[in-house]
Amino acid sequence: QVQLQESGPGLVKPSETLSLTCAVSGASISAYSWAWIRQPPGRGLEWMGYIDFAGNPTYNPSLEGRVSISPYTSENQFSLKLTSMTPADTAVYYCARVDSIPGDEFMDVWGKGTTVTVSS
Amino acid sequence: DIQMTQSPSSLSASVGDRVTITCRASQNIRDYLNWYQQKPGKAPKLLVYAISTLQSGVPSRFSATGSGTDFTLTITSLQPEDFATYYCHQSLHFPWTFGQGTKVDVK
Numbered sequence: 001q002v003q004l005q006e007s008g009p010g011l012v013k014p015s016e017t018l019s020l021t022c023a024v025s026g027a028s029i030s031a032y033s034w035a036w037i038r039q040p041p042g043r044g045l046e047w048m049g050y051i052d053f054a055g056n057p058t059y060n061p062s063l064e065g066r067v068s069i070s071p072y073t074s075e076n077q078f079s080l081k082l083t084s085m086t087p088a089d090t091a092v093y094y095c096a097r098v099d100s101i102p103g104d105e106f107m108d109v110w111g112k113g114t115t116v117t118v119s120s
Numbered sequence: 121d122i123q124m125t126q127s128p129s130s131l132s133a134s135v136g137d138r139v140t141i142t143c144r145a146s147q148n149i150r151d152y153l154n155w156y157q158q159k160p161g162k163a164p165k166l167l168v169y170a171i172s173t174l175q176s177g178v179p180s181r182f183s184a185t186g187s188g189t190d191f192t193l194t195i196t197s198l199q200p201e202d203f204a205t206y207y208c209h210q211s212l213h214f215p216w217t218f219g220q221g222t223k224v225d226v227k
Contacts (some may be wrong), residue, residue, distance in 0.1 A: 035216075037164075045156075045164065045207055047216040060215040094163055103151040104170040105211040110163040 002026035004095050004111035007086055012089075012118050014050030018082040021072075022111060029053075029076055035040035035107055036069060036080045040090040046091075052080060085118045092116075122146050122210050126219035132227040135173045139195040143208035152212035153182055155193050158221075159204045167183045167206075169195065198224070 008020035022034065035050035046068055049059035049106050055071040066083045082089060096107035123146035133139050143153070153171050155221040166175045168184040171191060181196045195202055203226060208219040 044221045045218040047218070049215075058214050062215065070211060101170060104154070105152070106154040106169040106209070107156075107164075108166045108169075108175065110165070111167075113163050 002097060004097065004109060006093060006095050006111045006114040007019070008093075008114055008116070010115055010117060012085050012116060012120055014086055015118050016085050018080070018085050018116060020080040020093055020114065020116075021077050021096075022079070023075075023077050024097075025076070027097065027109075029071055029078055030073055032087070033071075033105070034071075035079050035096045035098050036067075037094045037107070037110075038089075039094070039098060039113075040091045041090075048080070048082075056111045087118045090116065091117045121215055122149060122213055122217050123142060124208055124210055124217050124219040126206075126208060126222050129220060130223040130225065132225055133198050134227045135200055137198045137227075139198050139202075139224060140210075141193045141206055141224075143191045143193070144184075144221050145189045145191075145201065145210055149210045149212040150188075152210055153186065153191050153207045155210065156207045156209060157202075157204045164207065179183055195224075 003025045005023045007103040008038045033052045051057045051069050057069045059067050068081045092113040094113045095111045097109040099108045125144045151170045155168040156222040172184045184193045205221045206222045
C-alpha cells in the first residue's frame with residue numbers, strides 16, 4: 001500500500017530555513033499530486049501547497065513567498081522548504097498524496113507527521 | 121480565500137447517539153468538499169470525498185450530504201472509535217482551506 005514518511009530536523013532556530021523530505025513508497029510521485037499541510041499545537045489544519053504530477057507547484061499565499069515544494073523523481077521523494085522561520089511556524093508538518101476525480105481533489109494518504117519546533 | 125465554517129466547534133455525545141456536523145463555505149464550492157477525521161497525535165484520515173462518497177473502509181454509519189455552500193457529516197450511531205476531531209476541506213479554489221474542526225468528545 002502507499003506509505004509516506006516525513007523526515008527532517010525537529011528543531012530549527014528563528015530566521016533559519018526548514019527543509020523537510022517526504023519519502024513515498026507504493027506509488028510514483030510522477031503519477032499524482034503531493035501536498036504539505038501543517039498543524040500548529042492545539043490548532044487546525046493549514047494547507048501549505050502542492051506539486052502536481054508534472055512537478056508544478058502551487059503555494060498558499062499566506063506563506064508570503066517563503067515556501068517551496070520540489071519533486072525528486074529519481075528518489076520518489078518530494079521536499080518542503082520554508083524560509084525565515086519564526087516561532088509561529090512551530091507545528092506538526094504532514095505530507096499527503098492528492099488524488100482526484102472529475103469534480104474533486106482530496107488528500108487520501110497522509111504521512112504520520114513530523115514535529116518542528118522553532119526556538120533559539 | 122474561501123472560508124469554511126464548521127458548527128458546532130465541539131460537542132459531547134454518548135455511544136449510540138446520532139451526531140451531525142455542519143460545514144458552510146463562503147462561496148459555492150460545487151462538489152469539491154471533503155471530510156477528514158483526526159484522532160489525538162495522529163494524522164488526519166480521509167472519510168468522505170466529493171461531498172458524499174465514503175472513502176474505502178469507512179463504516180456505513182458515516183454519511184454526508186450537501187450542495188453549493190452547505191454540507192453535513194452525520195454519524196448515525198456513534199461508536200467509541202469515533203471520538204475525534206472532524207474537518208471539512210474545500211479543494212475548488214487555491215488556497216485549499218479547512219474548517220476549524222469539530223471535536224466530538226464523551227458526554
